[in-house]
Amino acid sequence: MKDPKLGPNVQPHIIQTVVIEDAALDTATPYLHGTRLHVVTATLCLCLFLTNLEIPIVTTSLISIATELGGLDKIYWITTAYMLGYAGVLVLSAKISDIFGRKTCLLVAVGLFVVFSAACGAAQTMEQLIIFRAFQGLGGAGNYSLCTIIVLEMAPPEKYAQYTGGVSVVFVFSLLLGPLFGGAITQHSTWRWIFLLNVPPGVIAAVLLILLLPNNFPHHHKPRDSDGLGVAGSLRKAYVRLDVLGAILLLAATLLLVTALDEANEQYTWRSAFTITLLTVSGVLWVMFVAWERRVTRNTGKMEPVFPWRNAVFLGMIWFVTMFELPQRFEVVNQLSPFHAAIRFIPFTVAAPVGSIVAPTVGKLFKVPLLYLLGIGSLIQVAAYALLGTVSGQHGIPARQYGYQVLAGFGCGINIPLLTLMTPYSTEKRDHAVAMGAIAQFRVMGGCIGLAIVTTIHNSYLRSHLTPFLGADLTGAVLQSTGVIATLPSGTQDLIRGTYAASYDLQLKVLAGLAGGQVLATMAMWQRKPIVV
Structure with a gap:
């Protein structure tokens, strides 16, 4: 029997068919499943691993690079150039991917990273290496920003904690292995392999993404013209959106x-x-x-929005400064090789992934507001760095220093995934890509500024305390190359190493103050209904 509401020429079964088809279209999921999900996830984690590995792996190879290429006074730019290129386009790359698609932009980023990794390995002058590192950082920024976004878009919101924890573990393990890889490669081969090792896995990752990541992801389940600008869209309109x-x-x-x-x-x-x-x-x-x-x-x-970018700035300062300064302290003050310095740094880098796993797990299982956990992680960092600033052993390494490293790493590890996990819950869905990119950008930007601050404090302290005893010329020579220390009389060496130890203590106390900044930033995010996973 016909529905009287229907027109005379419309059959009920046709209406039913249309409704069913529309319902099927509306319920089509944007999420990946099965083998494709696992392989794409592993590929994205590989991209993240290579990108983040480039920051710490160079730290134990800087002296070898300067020995071959010259320009010891420019070695800090090898790291800074990468981080500035990295920080400069993180948010921009996320927004560009909103316009031109995740897959296309990610493949461009992987291509940039691979090509300029090879260029860094082939650099013949310090200036070439610095320029290539900046462009490598641009590719790395796209890798990090887009991989982090896509990981969250592949799974439903109830799995954010699981995937965020996994990404954070990849992040901290890359920083754990970076100094070890750098020290081992420098000791047994040429520093050029630090950059060239990115090429084979980078090419493999690009091929897998081409084959397995859906075109127009994450809108592959919708009609091509239903979301954003198409390929034939106006570049002028795209520019306006950036x-x-x-x-x-x-x-x-x-x-x-x-x-x-x-x-x-x-x-x-x-x-x-x-x-x-x-x-x-x-x-x-x-x-x-x-x-x-x-x-x-x-x-x-x-x-x-209530957005944790301020915490990201402070955490970036603390994390990156620790990663650079503690291994250097082992080398200069305790006279260890780069590889053995990296081994002594393991307590920090092992505790960090533990914290990264524990924090989101506790938040999810016990429904603890993420803001509370963020505050706890910040307070742990304050205590840990204040304690690390009291360790000034010159000839030996006190056992308690390893305990303080564990505490510091655990506190940093807690906050790394929480800042990422809070982001999609504190911003609108359409802003997720930009917000995720912003967290990474502000963290790296904080690292650049933090390294510059402690470098200034370090050099000022050394000059003011060493010049009265060594004179301006010898002090300048020591600051240009720590190898000069070994050529001096033993009493002078003890004086210099003791001054270096006191300088590193001062830097760690500065980090305790920056951790206090995280506490204040967390308090500024207070809400009546805090975010719960």
């Missing part, structure tokens, strides 16, 4: 600040026109960046 000015202001402000801090008390004094100009222009650019972002936010009609 906050290019904000990205440029952020990168320029960070670059000028880091350059000023790194060069102060080295080639230029604090009172020099060079240093003052860079700091002034950087300050102006920071003000312009904040004002511009405020305008962009107001124009969209949205309030700023």
